[in-house]
Amino acid sequence: MNILLIEDEISLAETTLKYLEKEGYHCEWAKNLKEANEKAWLYTYDCLIVDITLPDGSGLDIIKKLKERKSRSGIIIVSARNAVQDRISGLEIGADDYIIKPFDLSELNARVKAVIRRRNFDAQNEITFDKIVINPYERLVSVNGESLSLTKKEFDLLLYFISNPNRLITKESIAEHLWGDNMDMADSYDFIYSHLKNLRKKITSQGGDDYIQTIYGIGYKFVKPS
Amino acid sequence: MNILLIEDEISLAETTLKYLEKEGYHCEWAKNLKEANEKAWLYTYDCLIVDITLPDGSGLDIIKKLKERKSRSGIIIVSARNAVQDRISGLEIGADDYIIKPFDLSELNARVKAVIRRRNFDAQNEITFDKIVINPYERLVSVNGESLSLTKKEFDLLLYFISNPNRLITKESIAEHLWGDNMDMADSYDFIYSHLKNLRKKITSQGGDDYIQTIYGIGYKFVKPS
DNA sequence: TTACTTTATTAAAATTTCCTGAAATGGAAT
DNA sequence: ATTCCATTTCAGGAAATTTTAATAAAGTAA
Numbered sequence: 188m189n190i191l192l193i194e195d196e197i198s199l200a201e202t203t204l205k206y207l208e209k210e211g212y213h214c215e216w217a218k219n220l221k222e223a224n225e226k227a228w229l230y231t232y233d234c235l236i237v238d239i240t241l242p243d244g245s246g247l248d249i250i251k252k253l254k255e256r257k258s259r260s261g262i263i264i265v266s267a268r269n270a271v272q273d274r275i276s277g278l279e280i281g282a283d284d285y286i287i288k289p290f291d292l293s294e295l296n297a298r299v300k301a302v303i304r305r306r307n308f309d310a311q312n313e314i315t316f317d318k319i320v321i322n323p324y325e326r327l328v329s330v331n332g333e334s335l336s337l338t339k340k341e342f343d344l345l346l347y348f349i350s351n352p353n354r355l356i357t358k359e360s361i362a363e364h365l366w367g368d369n370m371d372m373a374d375s376y377d378f379i380y381s382h383l384k385n386l387r388k389k390i391t392s393q394g395g396d397d398y399i400q401t402i403y404g405i406g407y408k409f410v411k412p413s
Numbered sequence: 414m415n416i417l418l419i420e421d422e423i424s425l426a427e428t429t430l431k432y433l434e435k436e437g438y439h440c441e442w443a444k445n446l447k448e449a450n451e452k453a454w455l456y457t458y459d460c461l462i463v464d465i466t467l468p469d470g471s472g473l474d475i476i477k478k479l480k481e482r483k484s485r486s487g488i489i490i491v492s493a494r495n496a497v498q499d500r501i502s503g504l505e506i507g508a509d510d511y512i513i514k515p516f517d518l519s520e521l522n523a524r525v526k527a528v529i530r531r532r533n534f535d536a537q538n539e540i541t542f543d544k545i546v547i548n549p550y551e552r553l554v555s556v557n558g559e560s561l562s563l564t565k566k567e568f569d570l571l572l573y574f575i576s577n578p579n580r581l582i583t584k585e586s587i588a589e590h591l592w593g594d595n596m597d598m599a600d601s602y603d604f605i606y607s608h609l610k611n612l613r614k615k616i617t618s619q620g621g622d623d624y625i626q627t628i629y630g631i632g633y634k635f636v637k638p639s
Numbered sequence: 640t641t642a643c644t645t646t647a648t649t650a651a652a653a654t655t656t657c658c659t660g661a662a663a664t665g666g667a668a669t
Numbered sequence: 670a671t672t673c674c675a676t677t678t679c680a681g682g683a684a685a686t687t688t689t690a691a692t693a694a695a696g697t698a699a
Binding site for chain 2: 272279284325338339
């Protein structure tokens with residue numbers, strides 16, 4: 188987890204950085220707006236801790252810029268006790284939380300954790316494999332940019348494959364993942380064949396290759412065919 | 414503007430009340446949880462100032478209850494300097510701001526003002542999706558400019574959809590949002606189907622499209638149909 | 640090749656999920 | 670007590686998906 192601390196008070200910044208590093212974050216420090224802009228432009232941080240009052244301007248500006256750039260970073264505002272208006276504007280601009288100076292380091296930590304957790308929850312990243320992009324949370328799939336409609340079993344099957352690319356996947360493990368362990372293993376795997384066939388057809392009919400390679404007598408592999 | 418102060422320290426309460434009255438607010442006072450519950454049930458306040466530690470329980474409980482009742486009141490938590498966890502829980506529950514004891518009366522005033530201002534700002538805000546306009550606070554909906562009368566459940570359902578457009582919404586999350594987590598999940602979702610049907614009918618009969626796309630076996634999506 | 644096993648394809652059956660209309664329930668107002 | 674209205678429940682049937690079963694094709698080893 189990468190954090191950028193934007194803070195001009197040197198001693199406060201140092202103790203904060205030390206504490207956050209100890210908590211397991213990778214931290215960087217910008218001591219004014221100029222530095223902050225440079226860093227925020229170059230790197231992506233999970234969370235920015237932004238002091239509002241900086242020597243060369245207001246921290247609100249950088250928040251505004253980030254939001255215009257549709258950044259996904261979490262933002263926590265640091266402001267002085269009496270700067271209520273700044274906090275309100277900050278939240279209206281799109282900051283996630285604020286903390287009042289002077290603050291408890293453990294409280295800052297709690298908020299950073301909360302913000303990052305919330306961000307990750309709705310960022311819900313996609314998984315990409317060659318021409319396929321799959322979003323497990325929205326249950327969306329696209330091949331070559333065209334969206335593809337899959338049934339539940341087909342989707343689960345594809346997700347299992349794409350989560351374990353280039354690896355041998357036995358029919359037993361597929362059965363276990365898609366149907367749970369209450370499956371009767373004496374059964375045949377006809378149902379897997381059915382769904383596999385449908386999945387392959389849907390993917391190839393949208394211009395995707397047949398990524399599902401059959402390993403005779405064992406199972407399958409999800410690979411990019413040469 | 415009506416304010417309810419929930420505070421058990423008598424002298425602190427008295428000075429606070431006097432100050433706020435002078436600032437032009439109409440104030441009431443509850444000195445314990447029991448009184449607070451009675452008052453909060455009878456009247457609607459623009460802002461509640463809630464001390465967390467009360468003789469007969471935690472102020473967090475009343476906040477929780479208000480939120481369950483979907484109260485629109487602004488809430489400011491009052492807590493001791495070292496009660497970091499209380500403040501965090503309070504914000505998580507849905508309080509708008511907090512202030513640390515002992516506090517400046519002018520700061521309290523500033524926060525009350527900010528909370529009320531933000532609340533009014535939200536109240537003016539309508540959410541628009543294609544031909545639908547919905548105002549969560551006035552609980553008004555219109556389709557194609559014509560106002561639409563919805564029952565409570567229908568409204569909550571539509572609000573939940575329109576607040577999460579183009580995203581997958583499971584039946585489970587609908588149940589949780591509209592009926593709370595004390596729902597028996599073994600139950601069927603028949604009641605969702607019922608309200609859904611009525612909502613769809615009302616919207617389409619006013620010239621709106623069927624924005625509610627069903628994702629078979631998973632849930633729904635609120636989208637603008639092509 | 641031949642015999643055998645495993646996988647693929649297909650279509651039909653079985654099941655699940657969803658929609659609909661109507662009836663039952665329950666609370667609030669008259 | 671009666672009426673009204675929102676909400677929930679129930680039963681039917683429609684639609685989509687999953688599973689079954691039968692057959693075809695492909696791979697493996699002798």
